[in-house]
Amino acid sequence: MSATPAPTTATTDSRDDLVQHGAKAHSDGGWDASDRKVPVQTRSERFASTDPAAFPDVTGREVDWKLSPVANLRHLIDGPLDGSPYAYLARETPGASVDWVSPSHELVGRAGTPEDKASANAWSSVENVLLITVKGDEPTTITVGRSGLDDQPRAGHTVIHAEANSSGLVILLNSGAANLVENVEIVVDEGAHLTIVSVQEWDDEAIHLGSHFSRVGRDAQLKHFVVSLGGKVVRINPSAHLAEQGADADLNGVYFADAGQHLEQQVYVNHDAPNTKSRVNYKGALQGEGARTVWIGDVLIGRTAPGTDSYEQNRNLVLSEGTRADSIPNLEIETGDILGAGHASATGRFDDEHLFYLESRGIPEDEARRIVVLGFLSEIVQRIGEQGLQDRLIAALEAELAGGAAARAEADANAATTA
Template sequence: MSATPAPTEPLVDAPVQHGAGAHTDGDWANRKVPVQTRSERFASTDPAAFPEVTGREVDWKLSPVPRLRPLIDGPLDGSPYAYLARETTGAAVEWVSPQHELVGRAGTPEDKASANAWSSVDNVLMVTVDGEEPSSITIGRSGLDKAPRAGHTVVHAKPNSRGLVILQNSGDATLVENVEIVVDEGAHLTVVTVQEWNDDAIHLASHFARIGRDAVLKHFVISLGGSIVRINPSAHLAEQGADGDLNGVYFADAGQHLEQQVYVNHDAPNTKSRVNYKGALQGEGARTVWIGDVLIGRTAPGTDSYEQNRNLVLSEGTRADSIPNLEIETGDILGAGHASATGRFDDEHLFYLESRGIPEEEARRIVVLGFLSEIVQRIGDPALQERLIETIEAELAGGAEARSVATGAVHPAYVDSQPGSGATPVHAAGGVQHPAEGGEAGANA
């Protein structure tokens, strides 16, 4: 006996428990996943390949994007500019075509401003170091005016060469540029970029370095002048035994924005890197940004790496962002670490100095110079080191004068020794002047 089927009824959706249904924004299978590894960032020489910069991107979110817009996506003057370079044995400077074989050897732009500069230049400035005896060359730029401009420089150290290249920047500028550094096998190269621009200058730069087998690169970023200065160095330790030593000193005054985004890519066995950046901030609205990314890849056993950033806050109303990042893809390393610190004067240090008869402003000067000069003195060019110390002292004198005006106090002249020694006053609030002798004591204290 067959059963008579029950009459069918329209199906009714069962009630869904709250939270168990699909969210309208939860289509993860078809959504873009954010870049998780520093080496996976998109790179291109074509600015049109980059999306519009909104200021929310990871590499732009700490930068004043509205003020940088003309350099990010505006038209740029890419014609050759005037520079000053003294002829030096073992080093040469010349303009070459953007199609030169070394252009693009060290890296590829990872942001739209860098790509805009890359595609806009008519010529590339080539600096070649080829002497096995140490040589030094300074390339000075001071007449770039205020029109948006693009630049591209390649520094090439040939095998087993020794050299120091100083890129000296001053005057007016609205500049975005790329600097490529190619260090061939066994070469030892030092590159120093000094930013002493006028107060309203804007400078964006991407530095790309490729370090070959058993080669050494010492890289220094010295940012003291300009309204907005953003220098982003990256070092690719591409072959066995490569050594990268990346350093920076910056001093931000009221309203200045000084930024560095550093990237070190260990991509070969037995490579070594050290990153050491130090900065000081004084004045309302002084802002610094430091981001340090270190990647130790699967192909880099035996890596030895360490990065650190220190910031010294000298007054109220400043802001220092410091973000170290370390990615390790292999367990076979000698060592890796990072550190970051931002703080005010150590009251104990000041008390110690003042208790020995040193005025407060002179004590501040000694502490700050001791803090920053540790990196400056490693450059290896005594004349440049002395001039940079003078510039830092002038910055400190300006801050001391501003504090004196704010408090109504009389600001005494700086001296290089304790009261009663008979030493000549050498650093008054109004400027910098050197005595006949003994002027190095404060800088080395």
């Protein structure tokens, strides 16, 4: 996504003895030229490297870690990782292929470079890279499933390549136990149309850190979906580099956090070429004590991107007390020649008026809740365009809601017994 920036060189004025009247060094300003600290002014300047040793130790105060449960992730951030090939399930599909390749393959590193220590740790630990290729003139759909990773700290690296003028849907299904940190690179060549759906249905104690880097070529289109339902801690950070004229990125996400679950997404869109377009739309629901979600959206419209059309939004629906949703949209514009740019964020509790309206028409409370919440979340799911997967995900969301209804009923029964 971004190249490693050149080291910032401190410069000193030849008149160092002259000090502005009334000015003095701030406690965190780093005014001393011998130890000048220049803050990162824009998202594209964030440090990146494939070497984990190049990153400082993670303390949990960094901008990209401060909302994450670092104590639970330490073993993946800087501990040893098993980078050997793992078992996956994929049917032979016309117009698509899946192969293990060397980390020195020409496509590895083309879409991006790690911007955090965990991602770099995984990058440097893998022995082989899983290459998924979409090719040909006819649309194709391929599903790659993983369900046997066990709970040992593991590294993964996947490259998804859509060749020029191809059209495909790639579904990544994740389930079972996991202690995984991985990089997913997505390369969309000129005129290609690619849809990626990453589904996280991990076991309750699973931990998954993922960095998705994508590079979208001339007049190409990428639709990217992150669906996070299972796992103790799931942090998926998608980024899209609109590198050539006419590139189009549509980034979507849906998540449902239960009690004690942490689901996080840090999204980055880099408009780096003329007449590019992006849409970011993430929706989530939270229920249960300690349910936590984090969404951070960064959009950069660079000086080289006139004619940009961009919009990002995040919506969160709070279904019970004791939850927390962080939602932080950011927009940087470096050129005045754009078609449009904007962002929006909203987090709110369940609407009692909607609930009352449905109950007044004879619909039981639990069914009324199901209708409202599914209507809220299914907008994202229905945009995937693959009916079988959409039905499966709607059923999974209904199961999440049913679990919440059962928990509420149990809590009400316990309260009545205590009274």
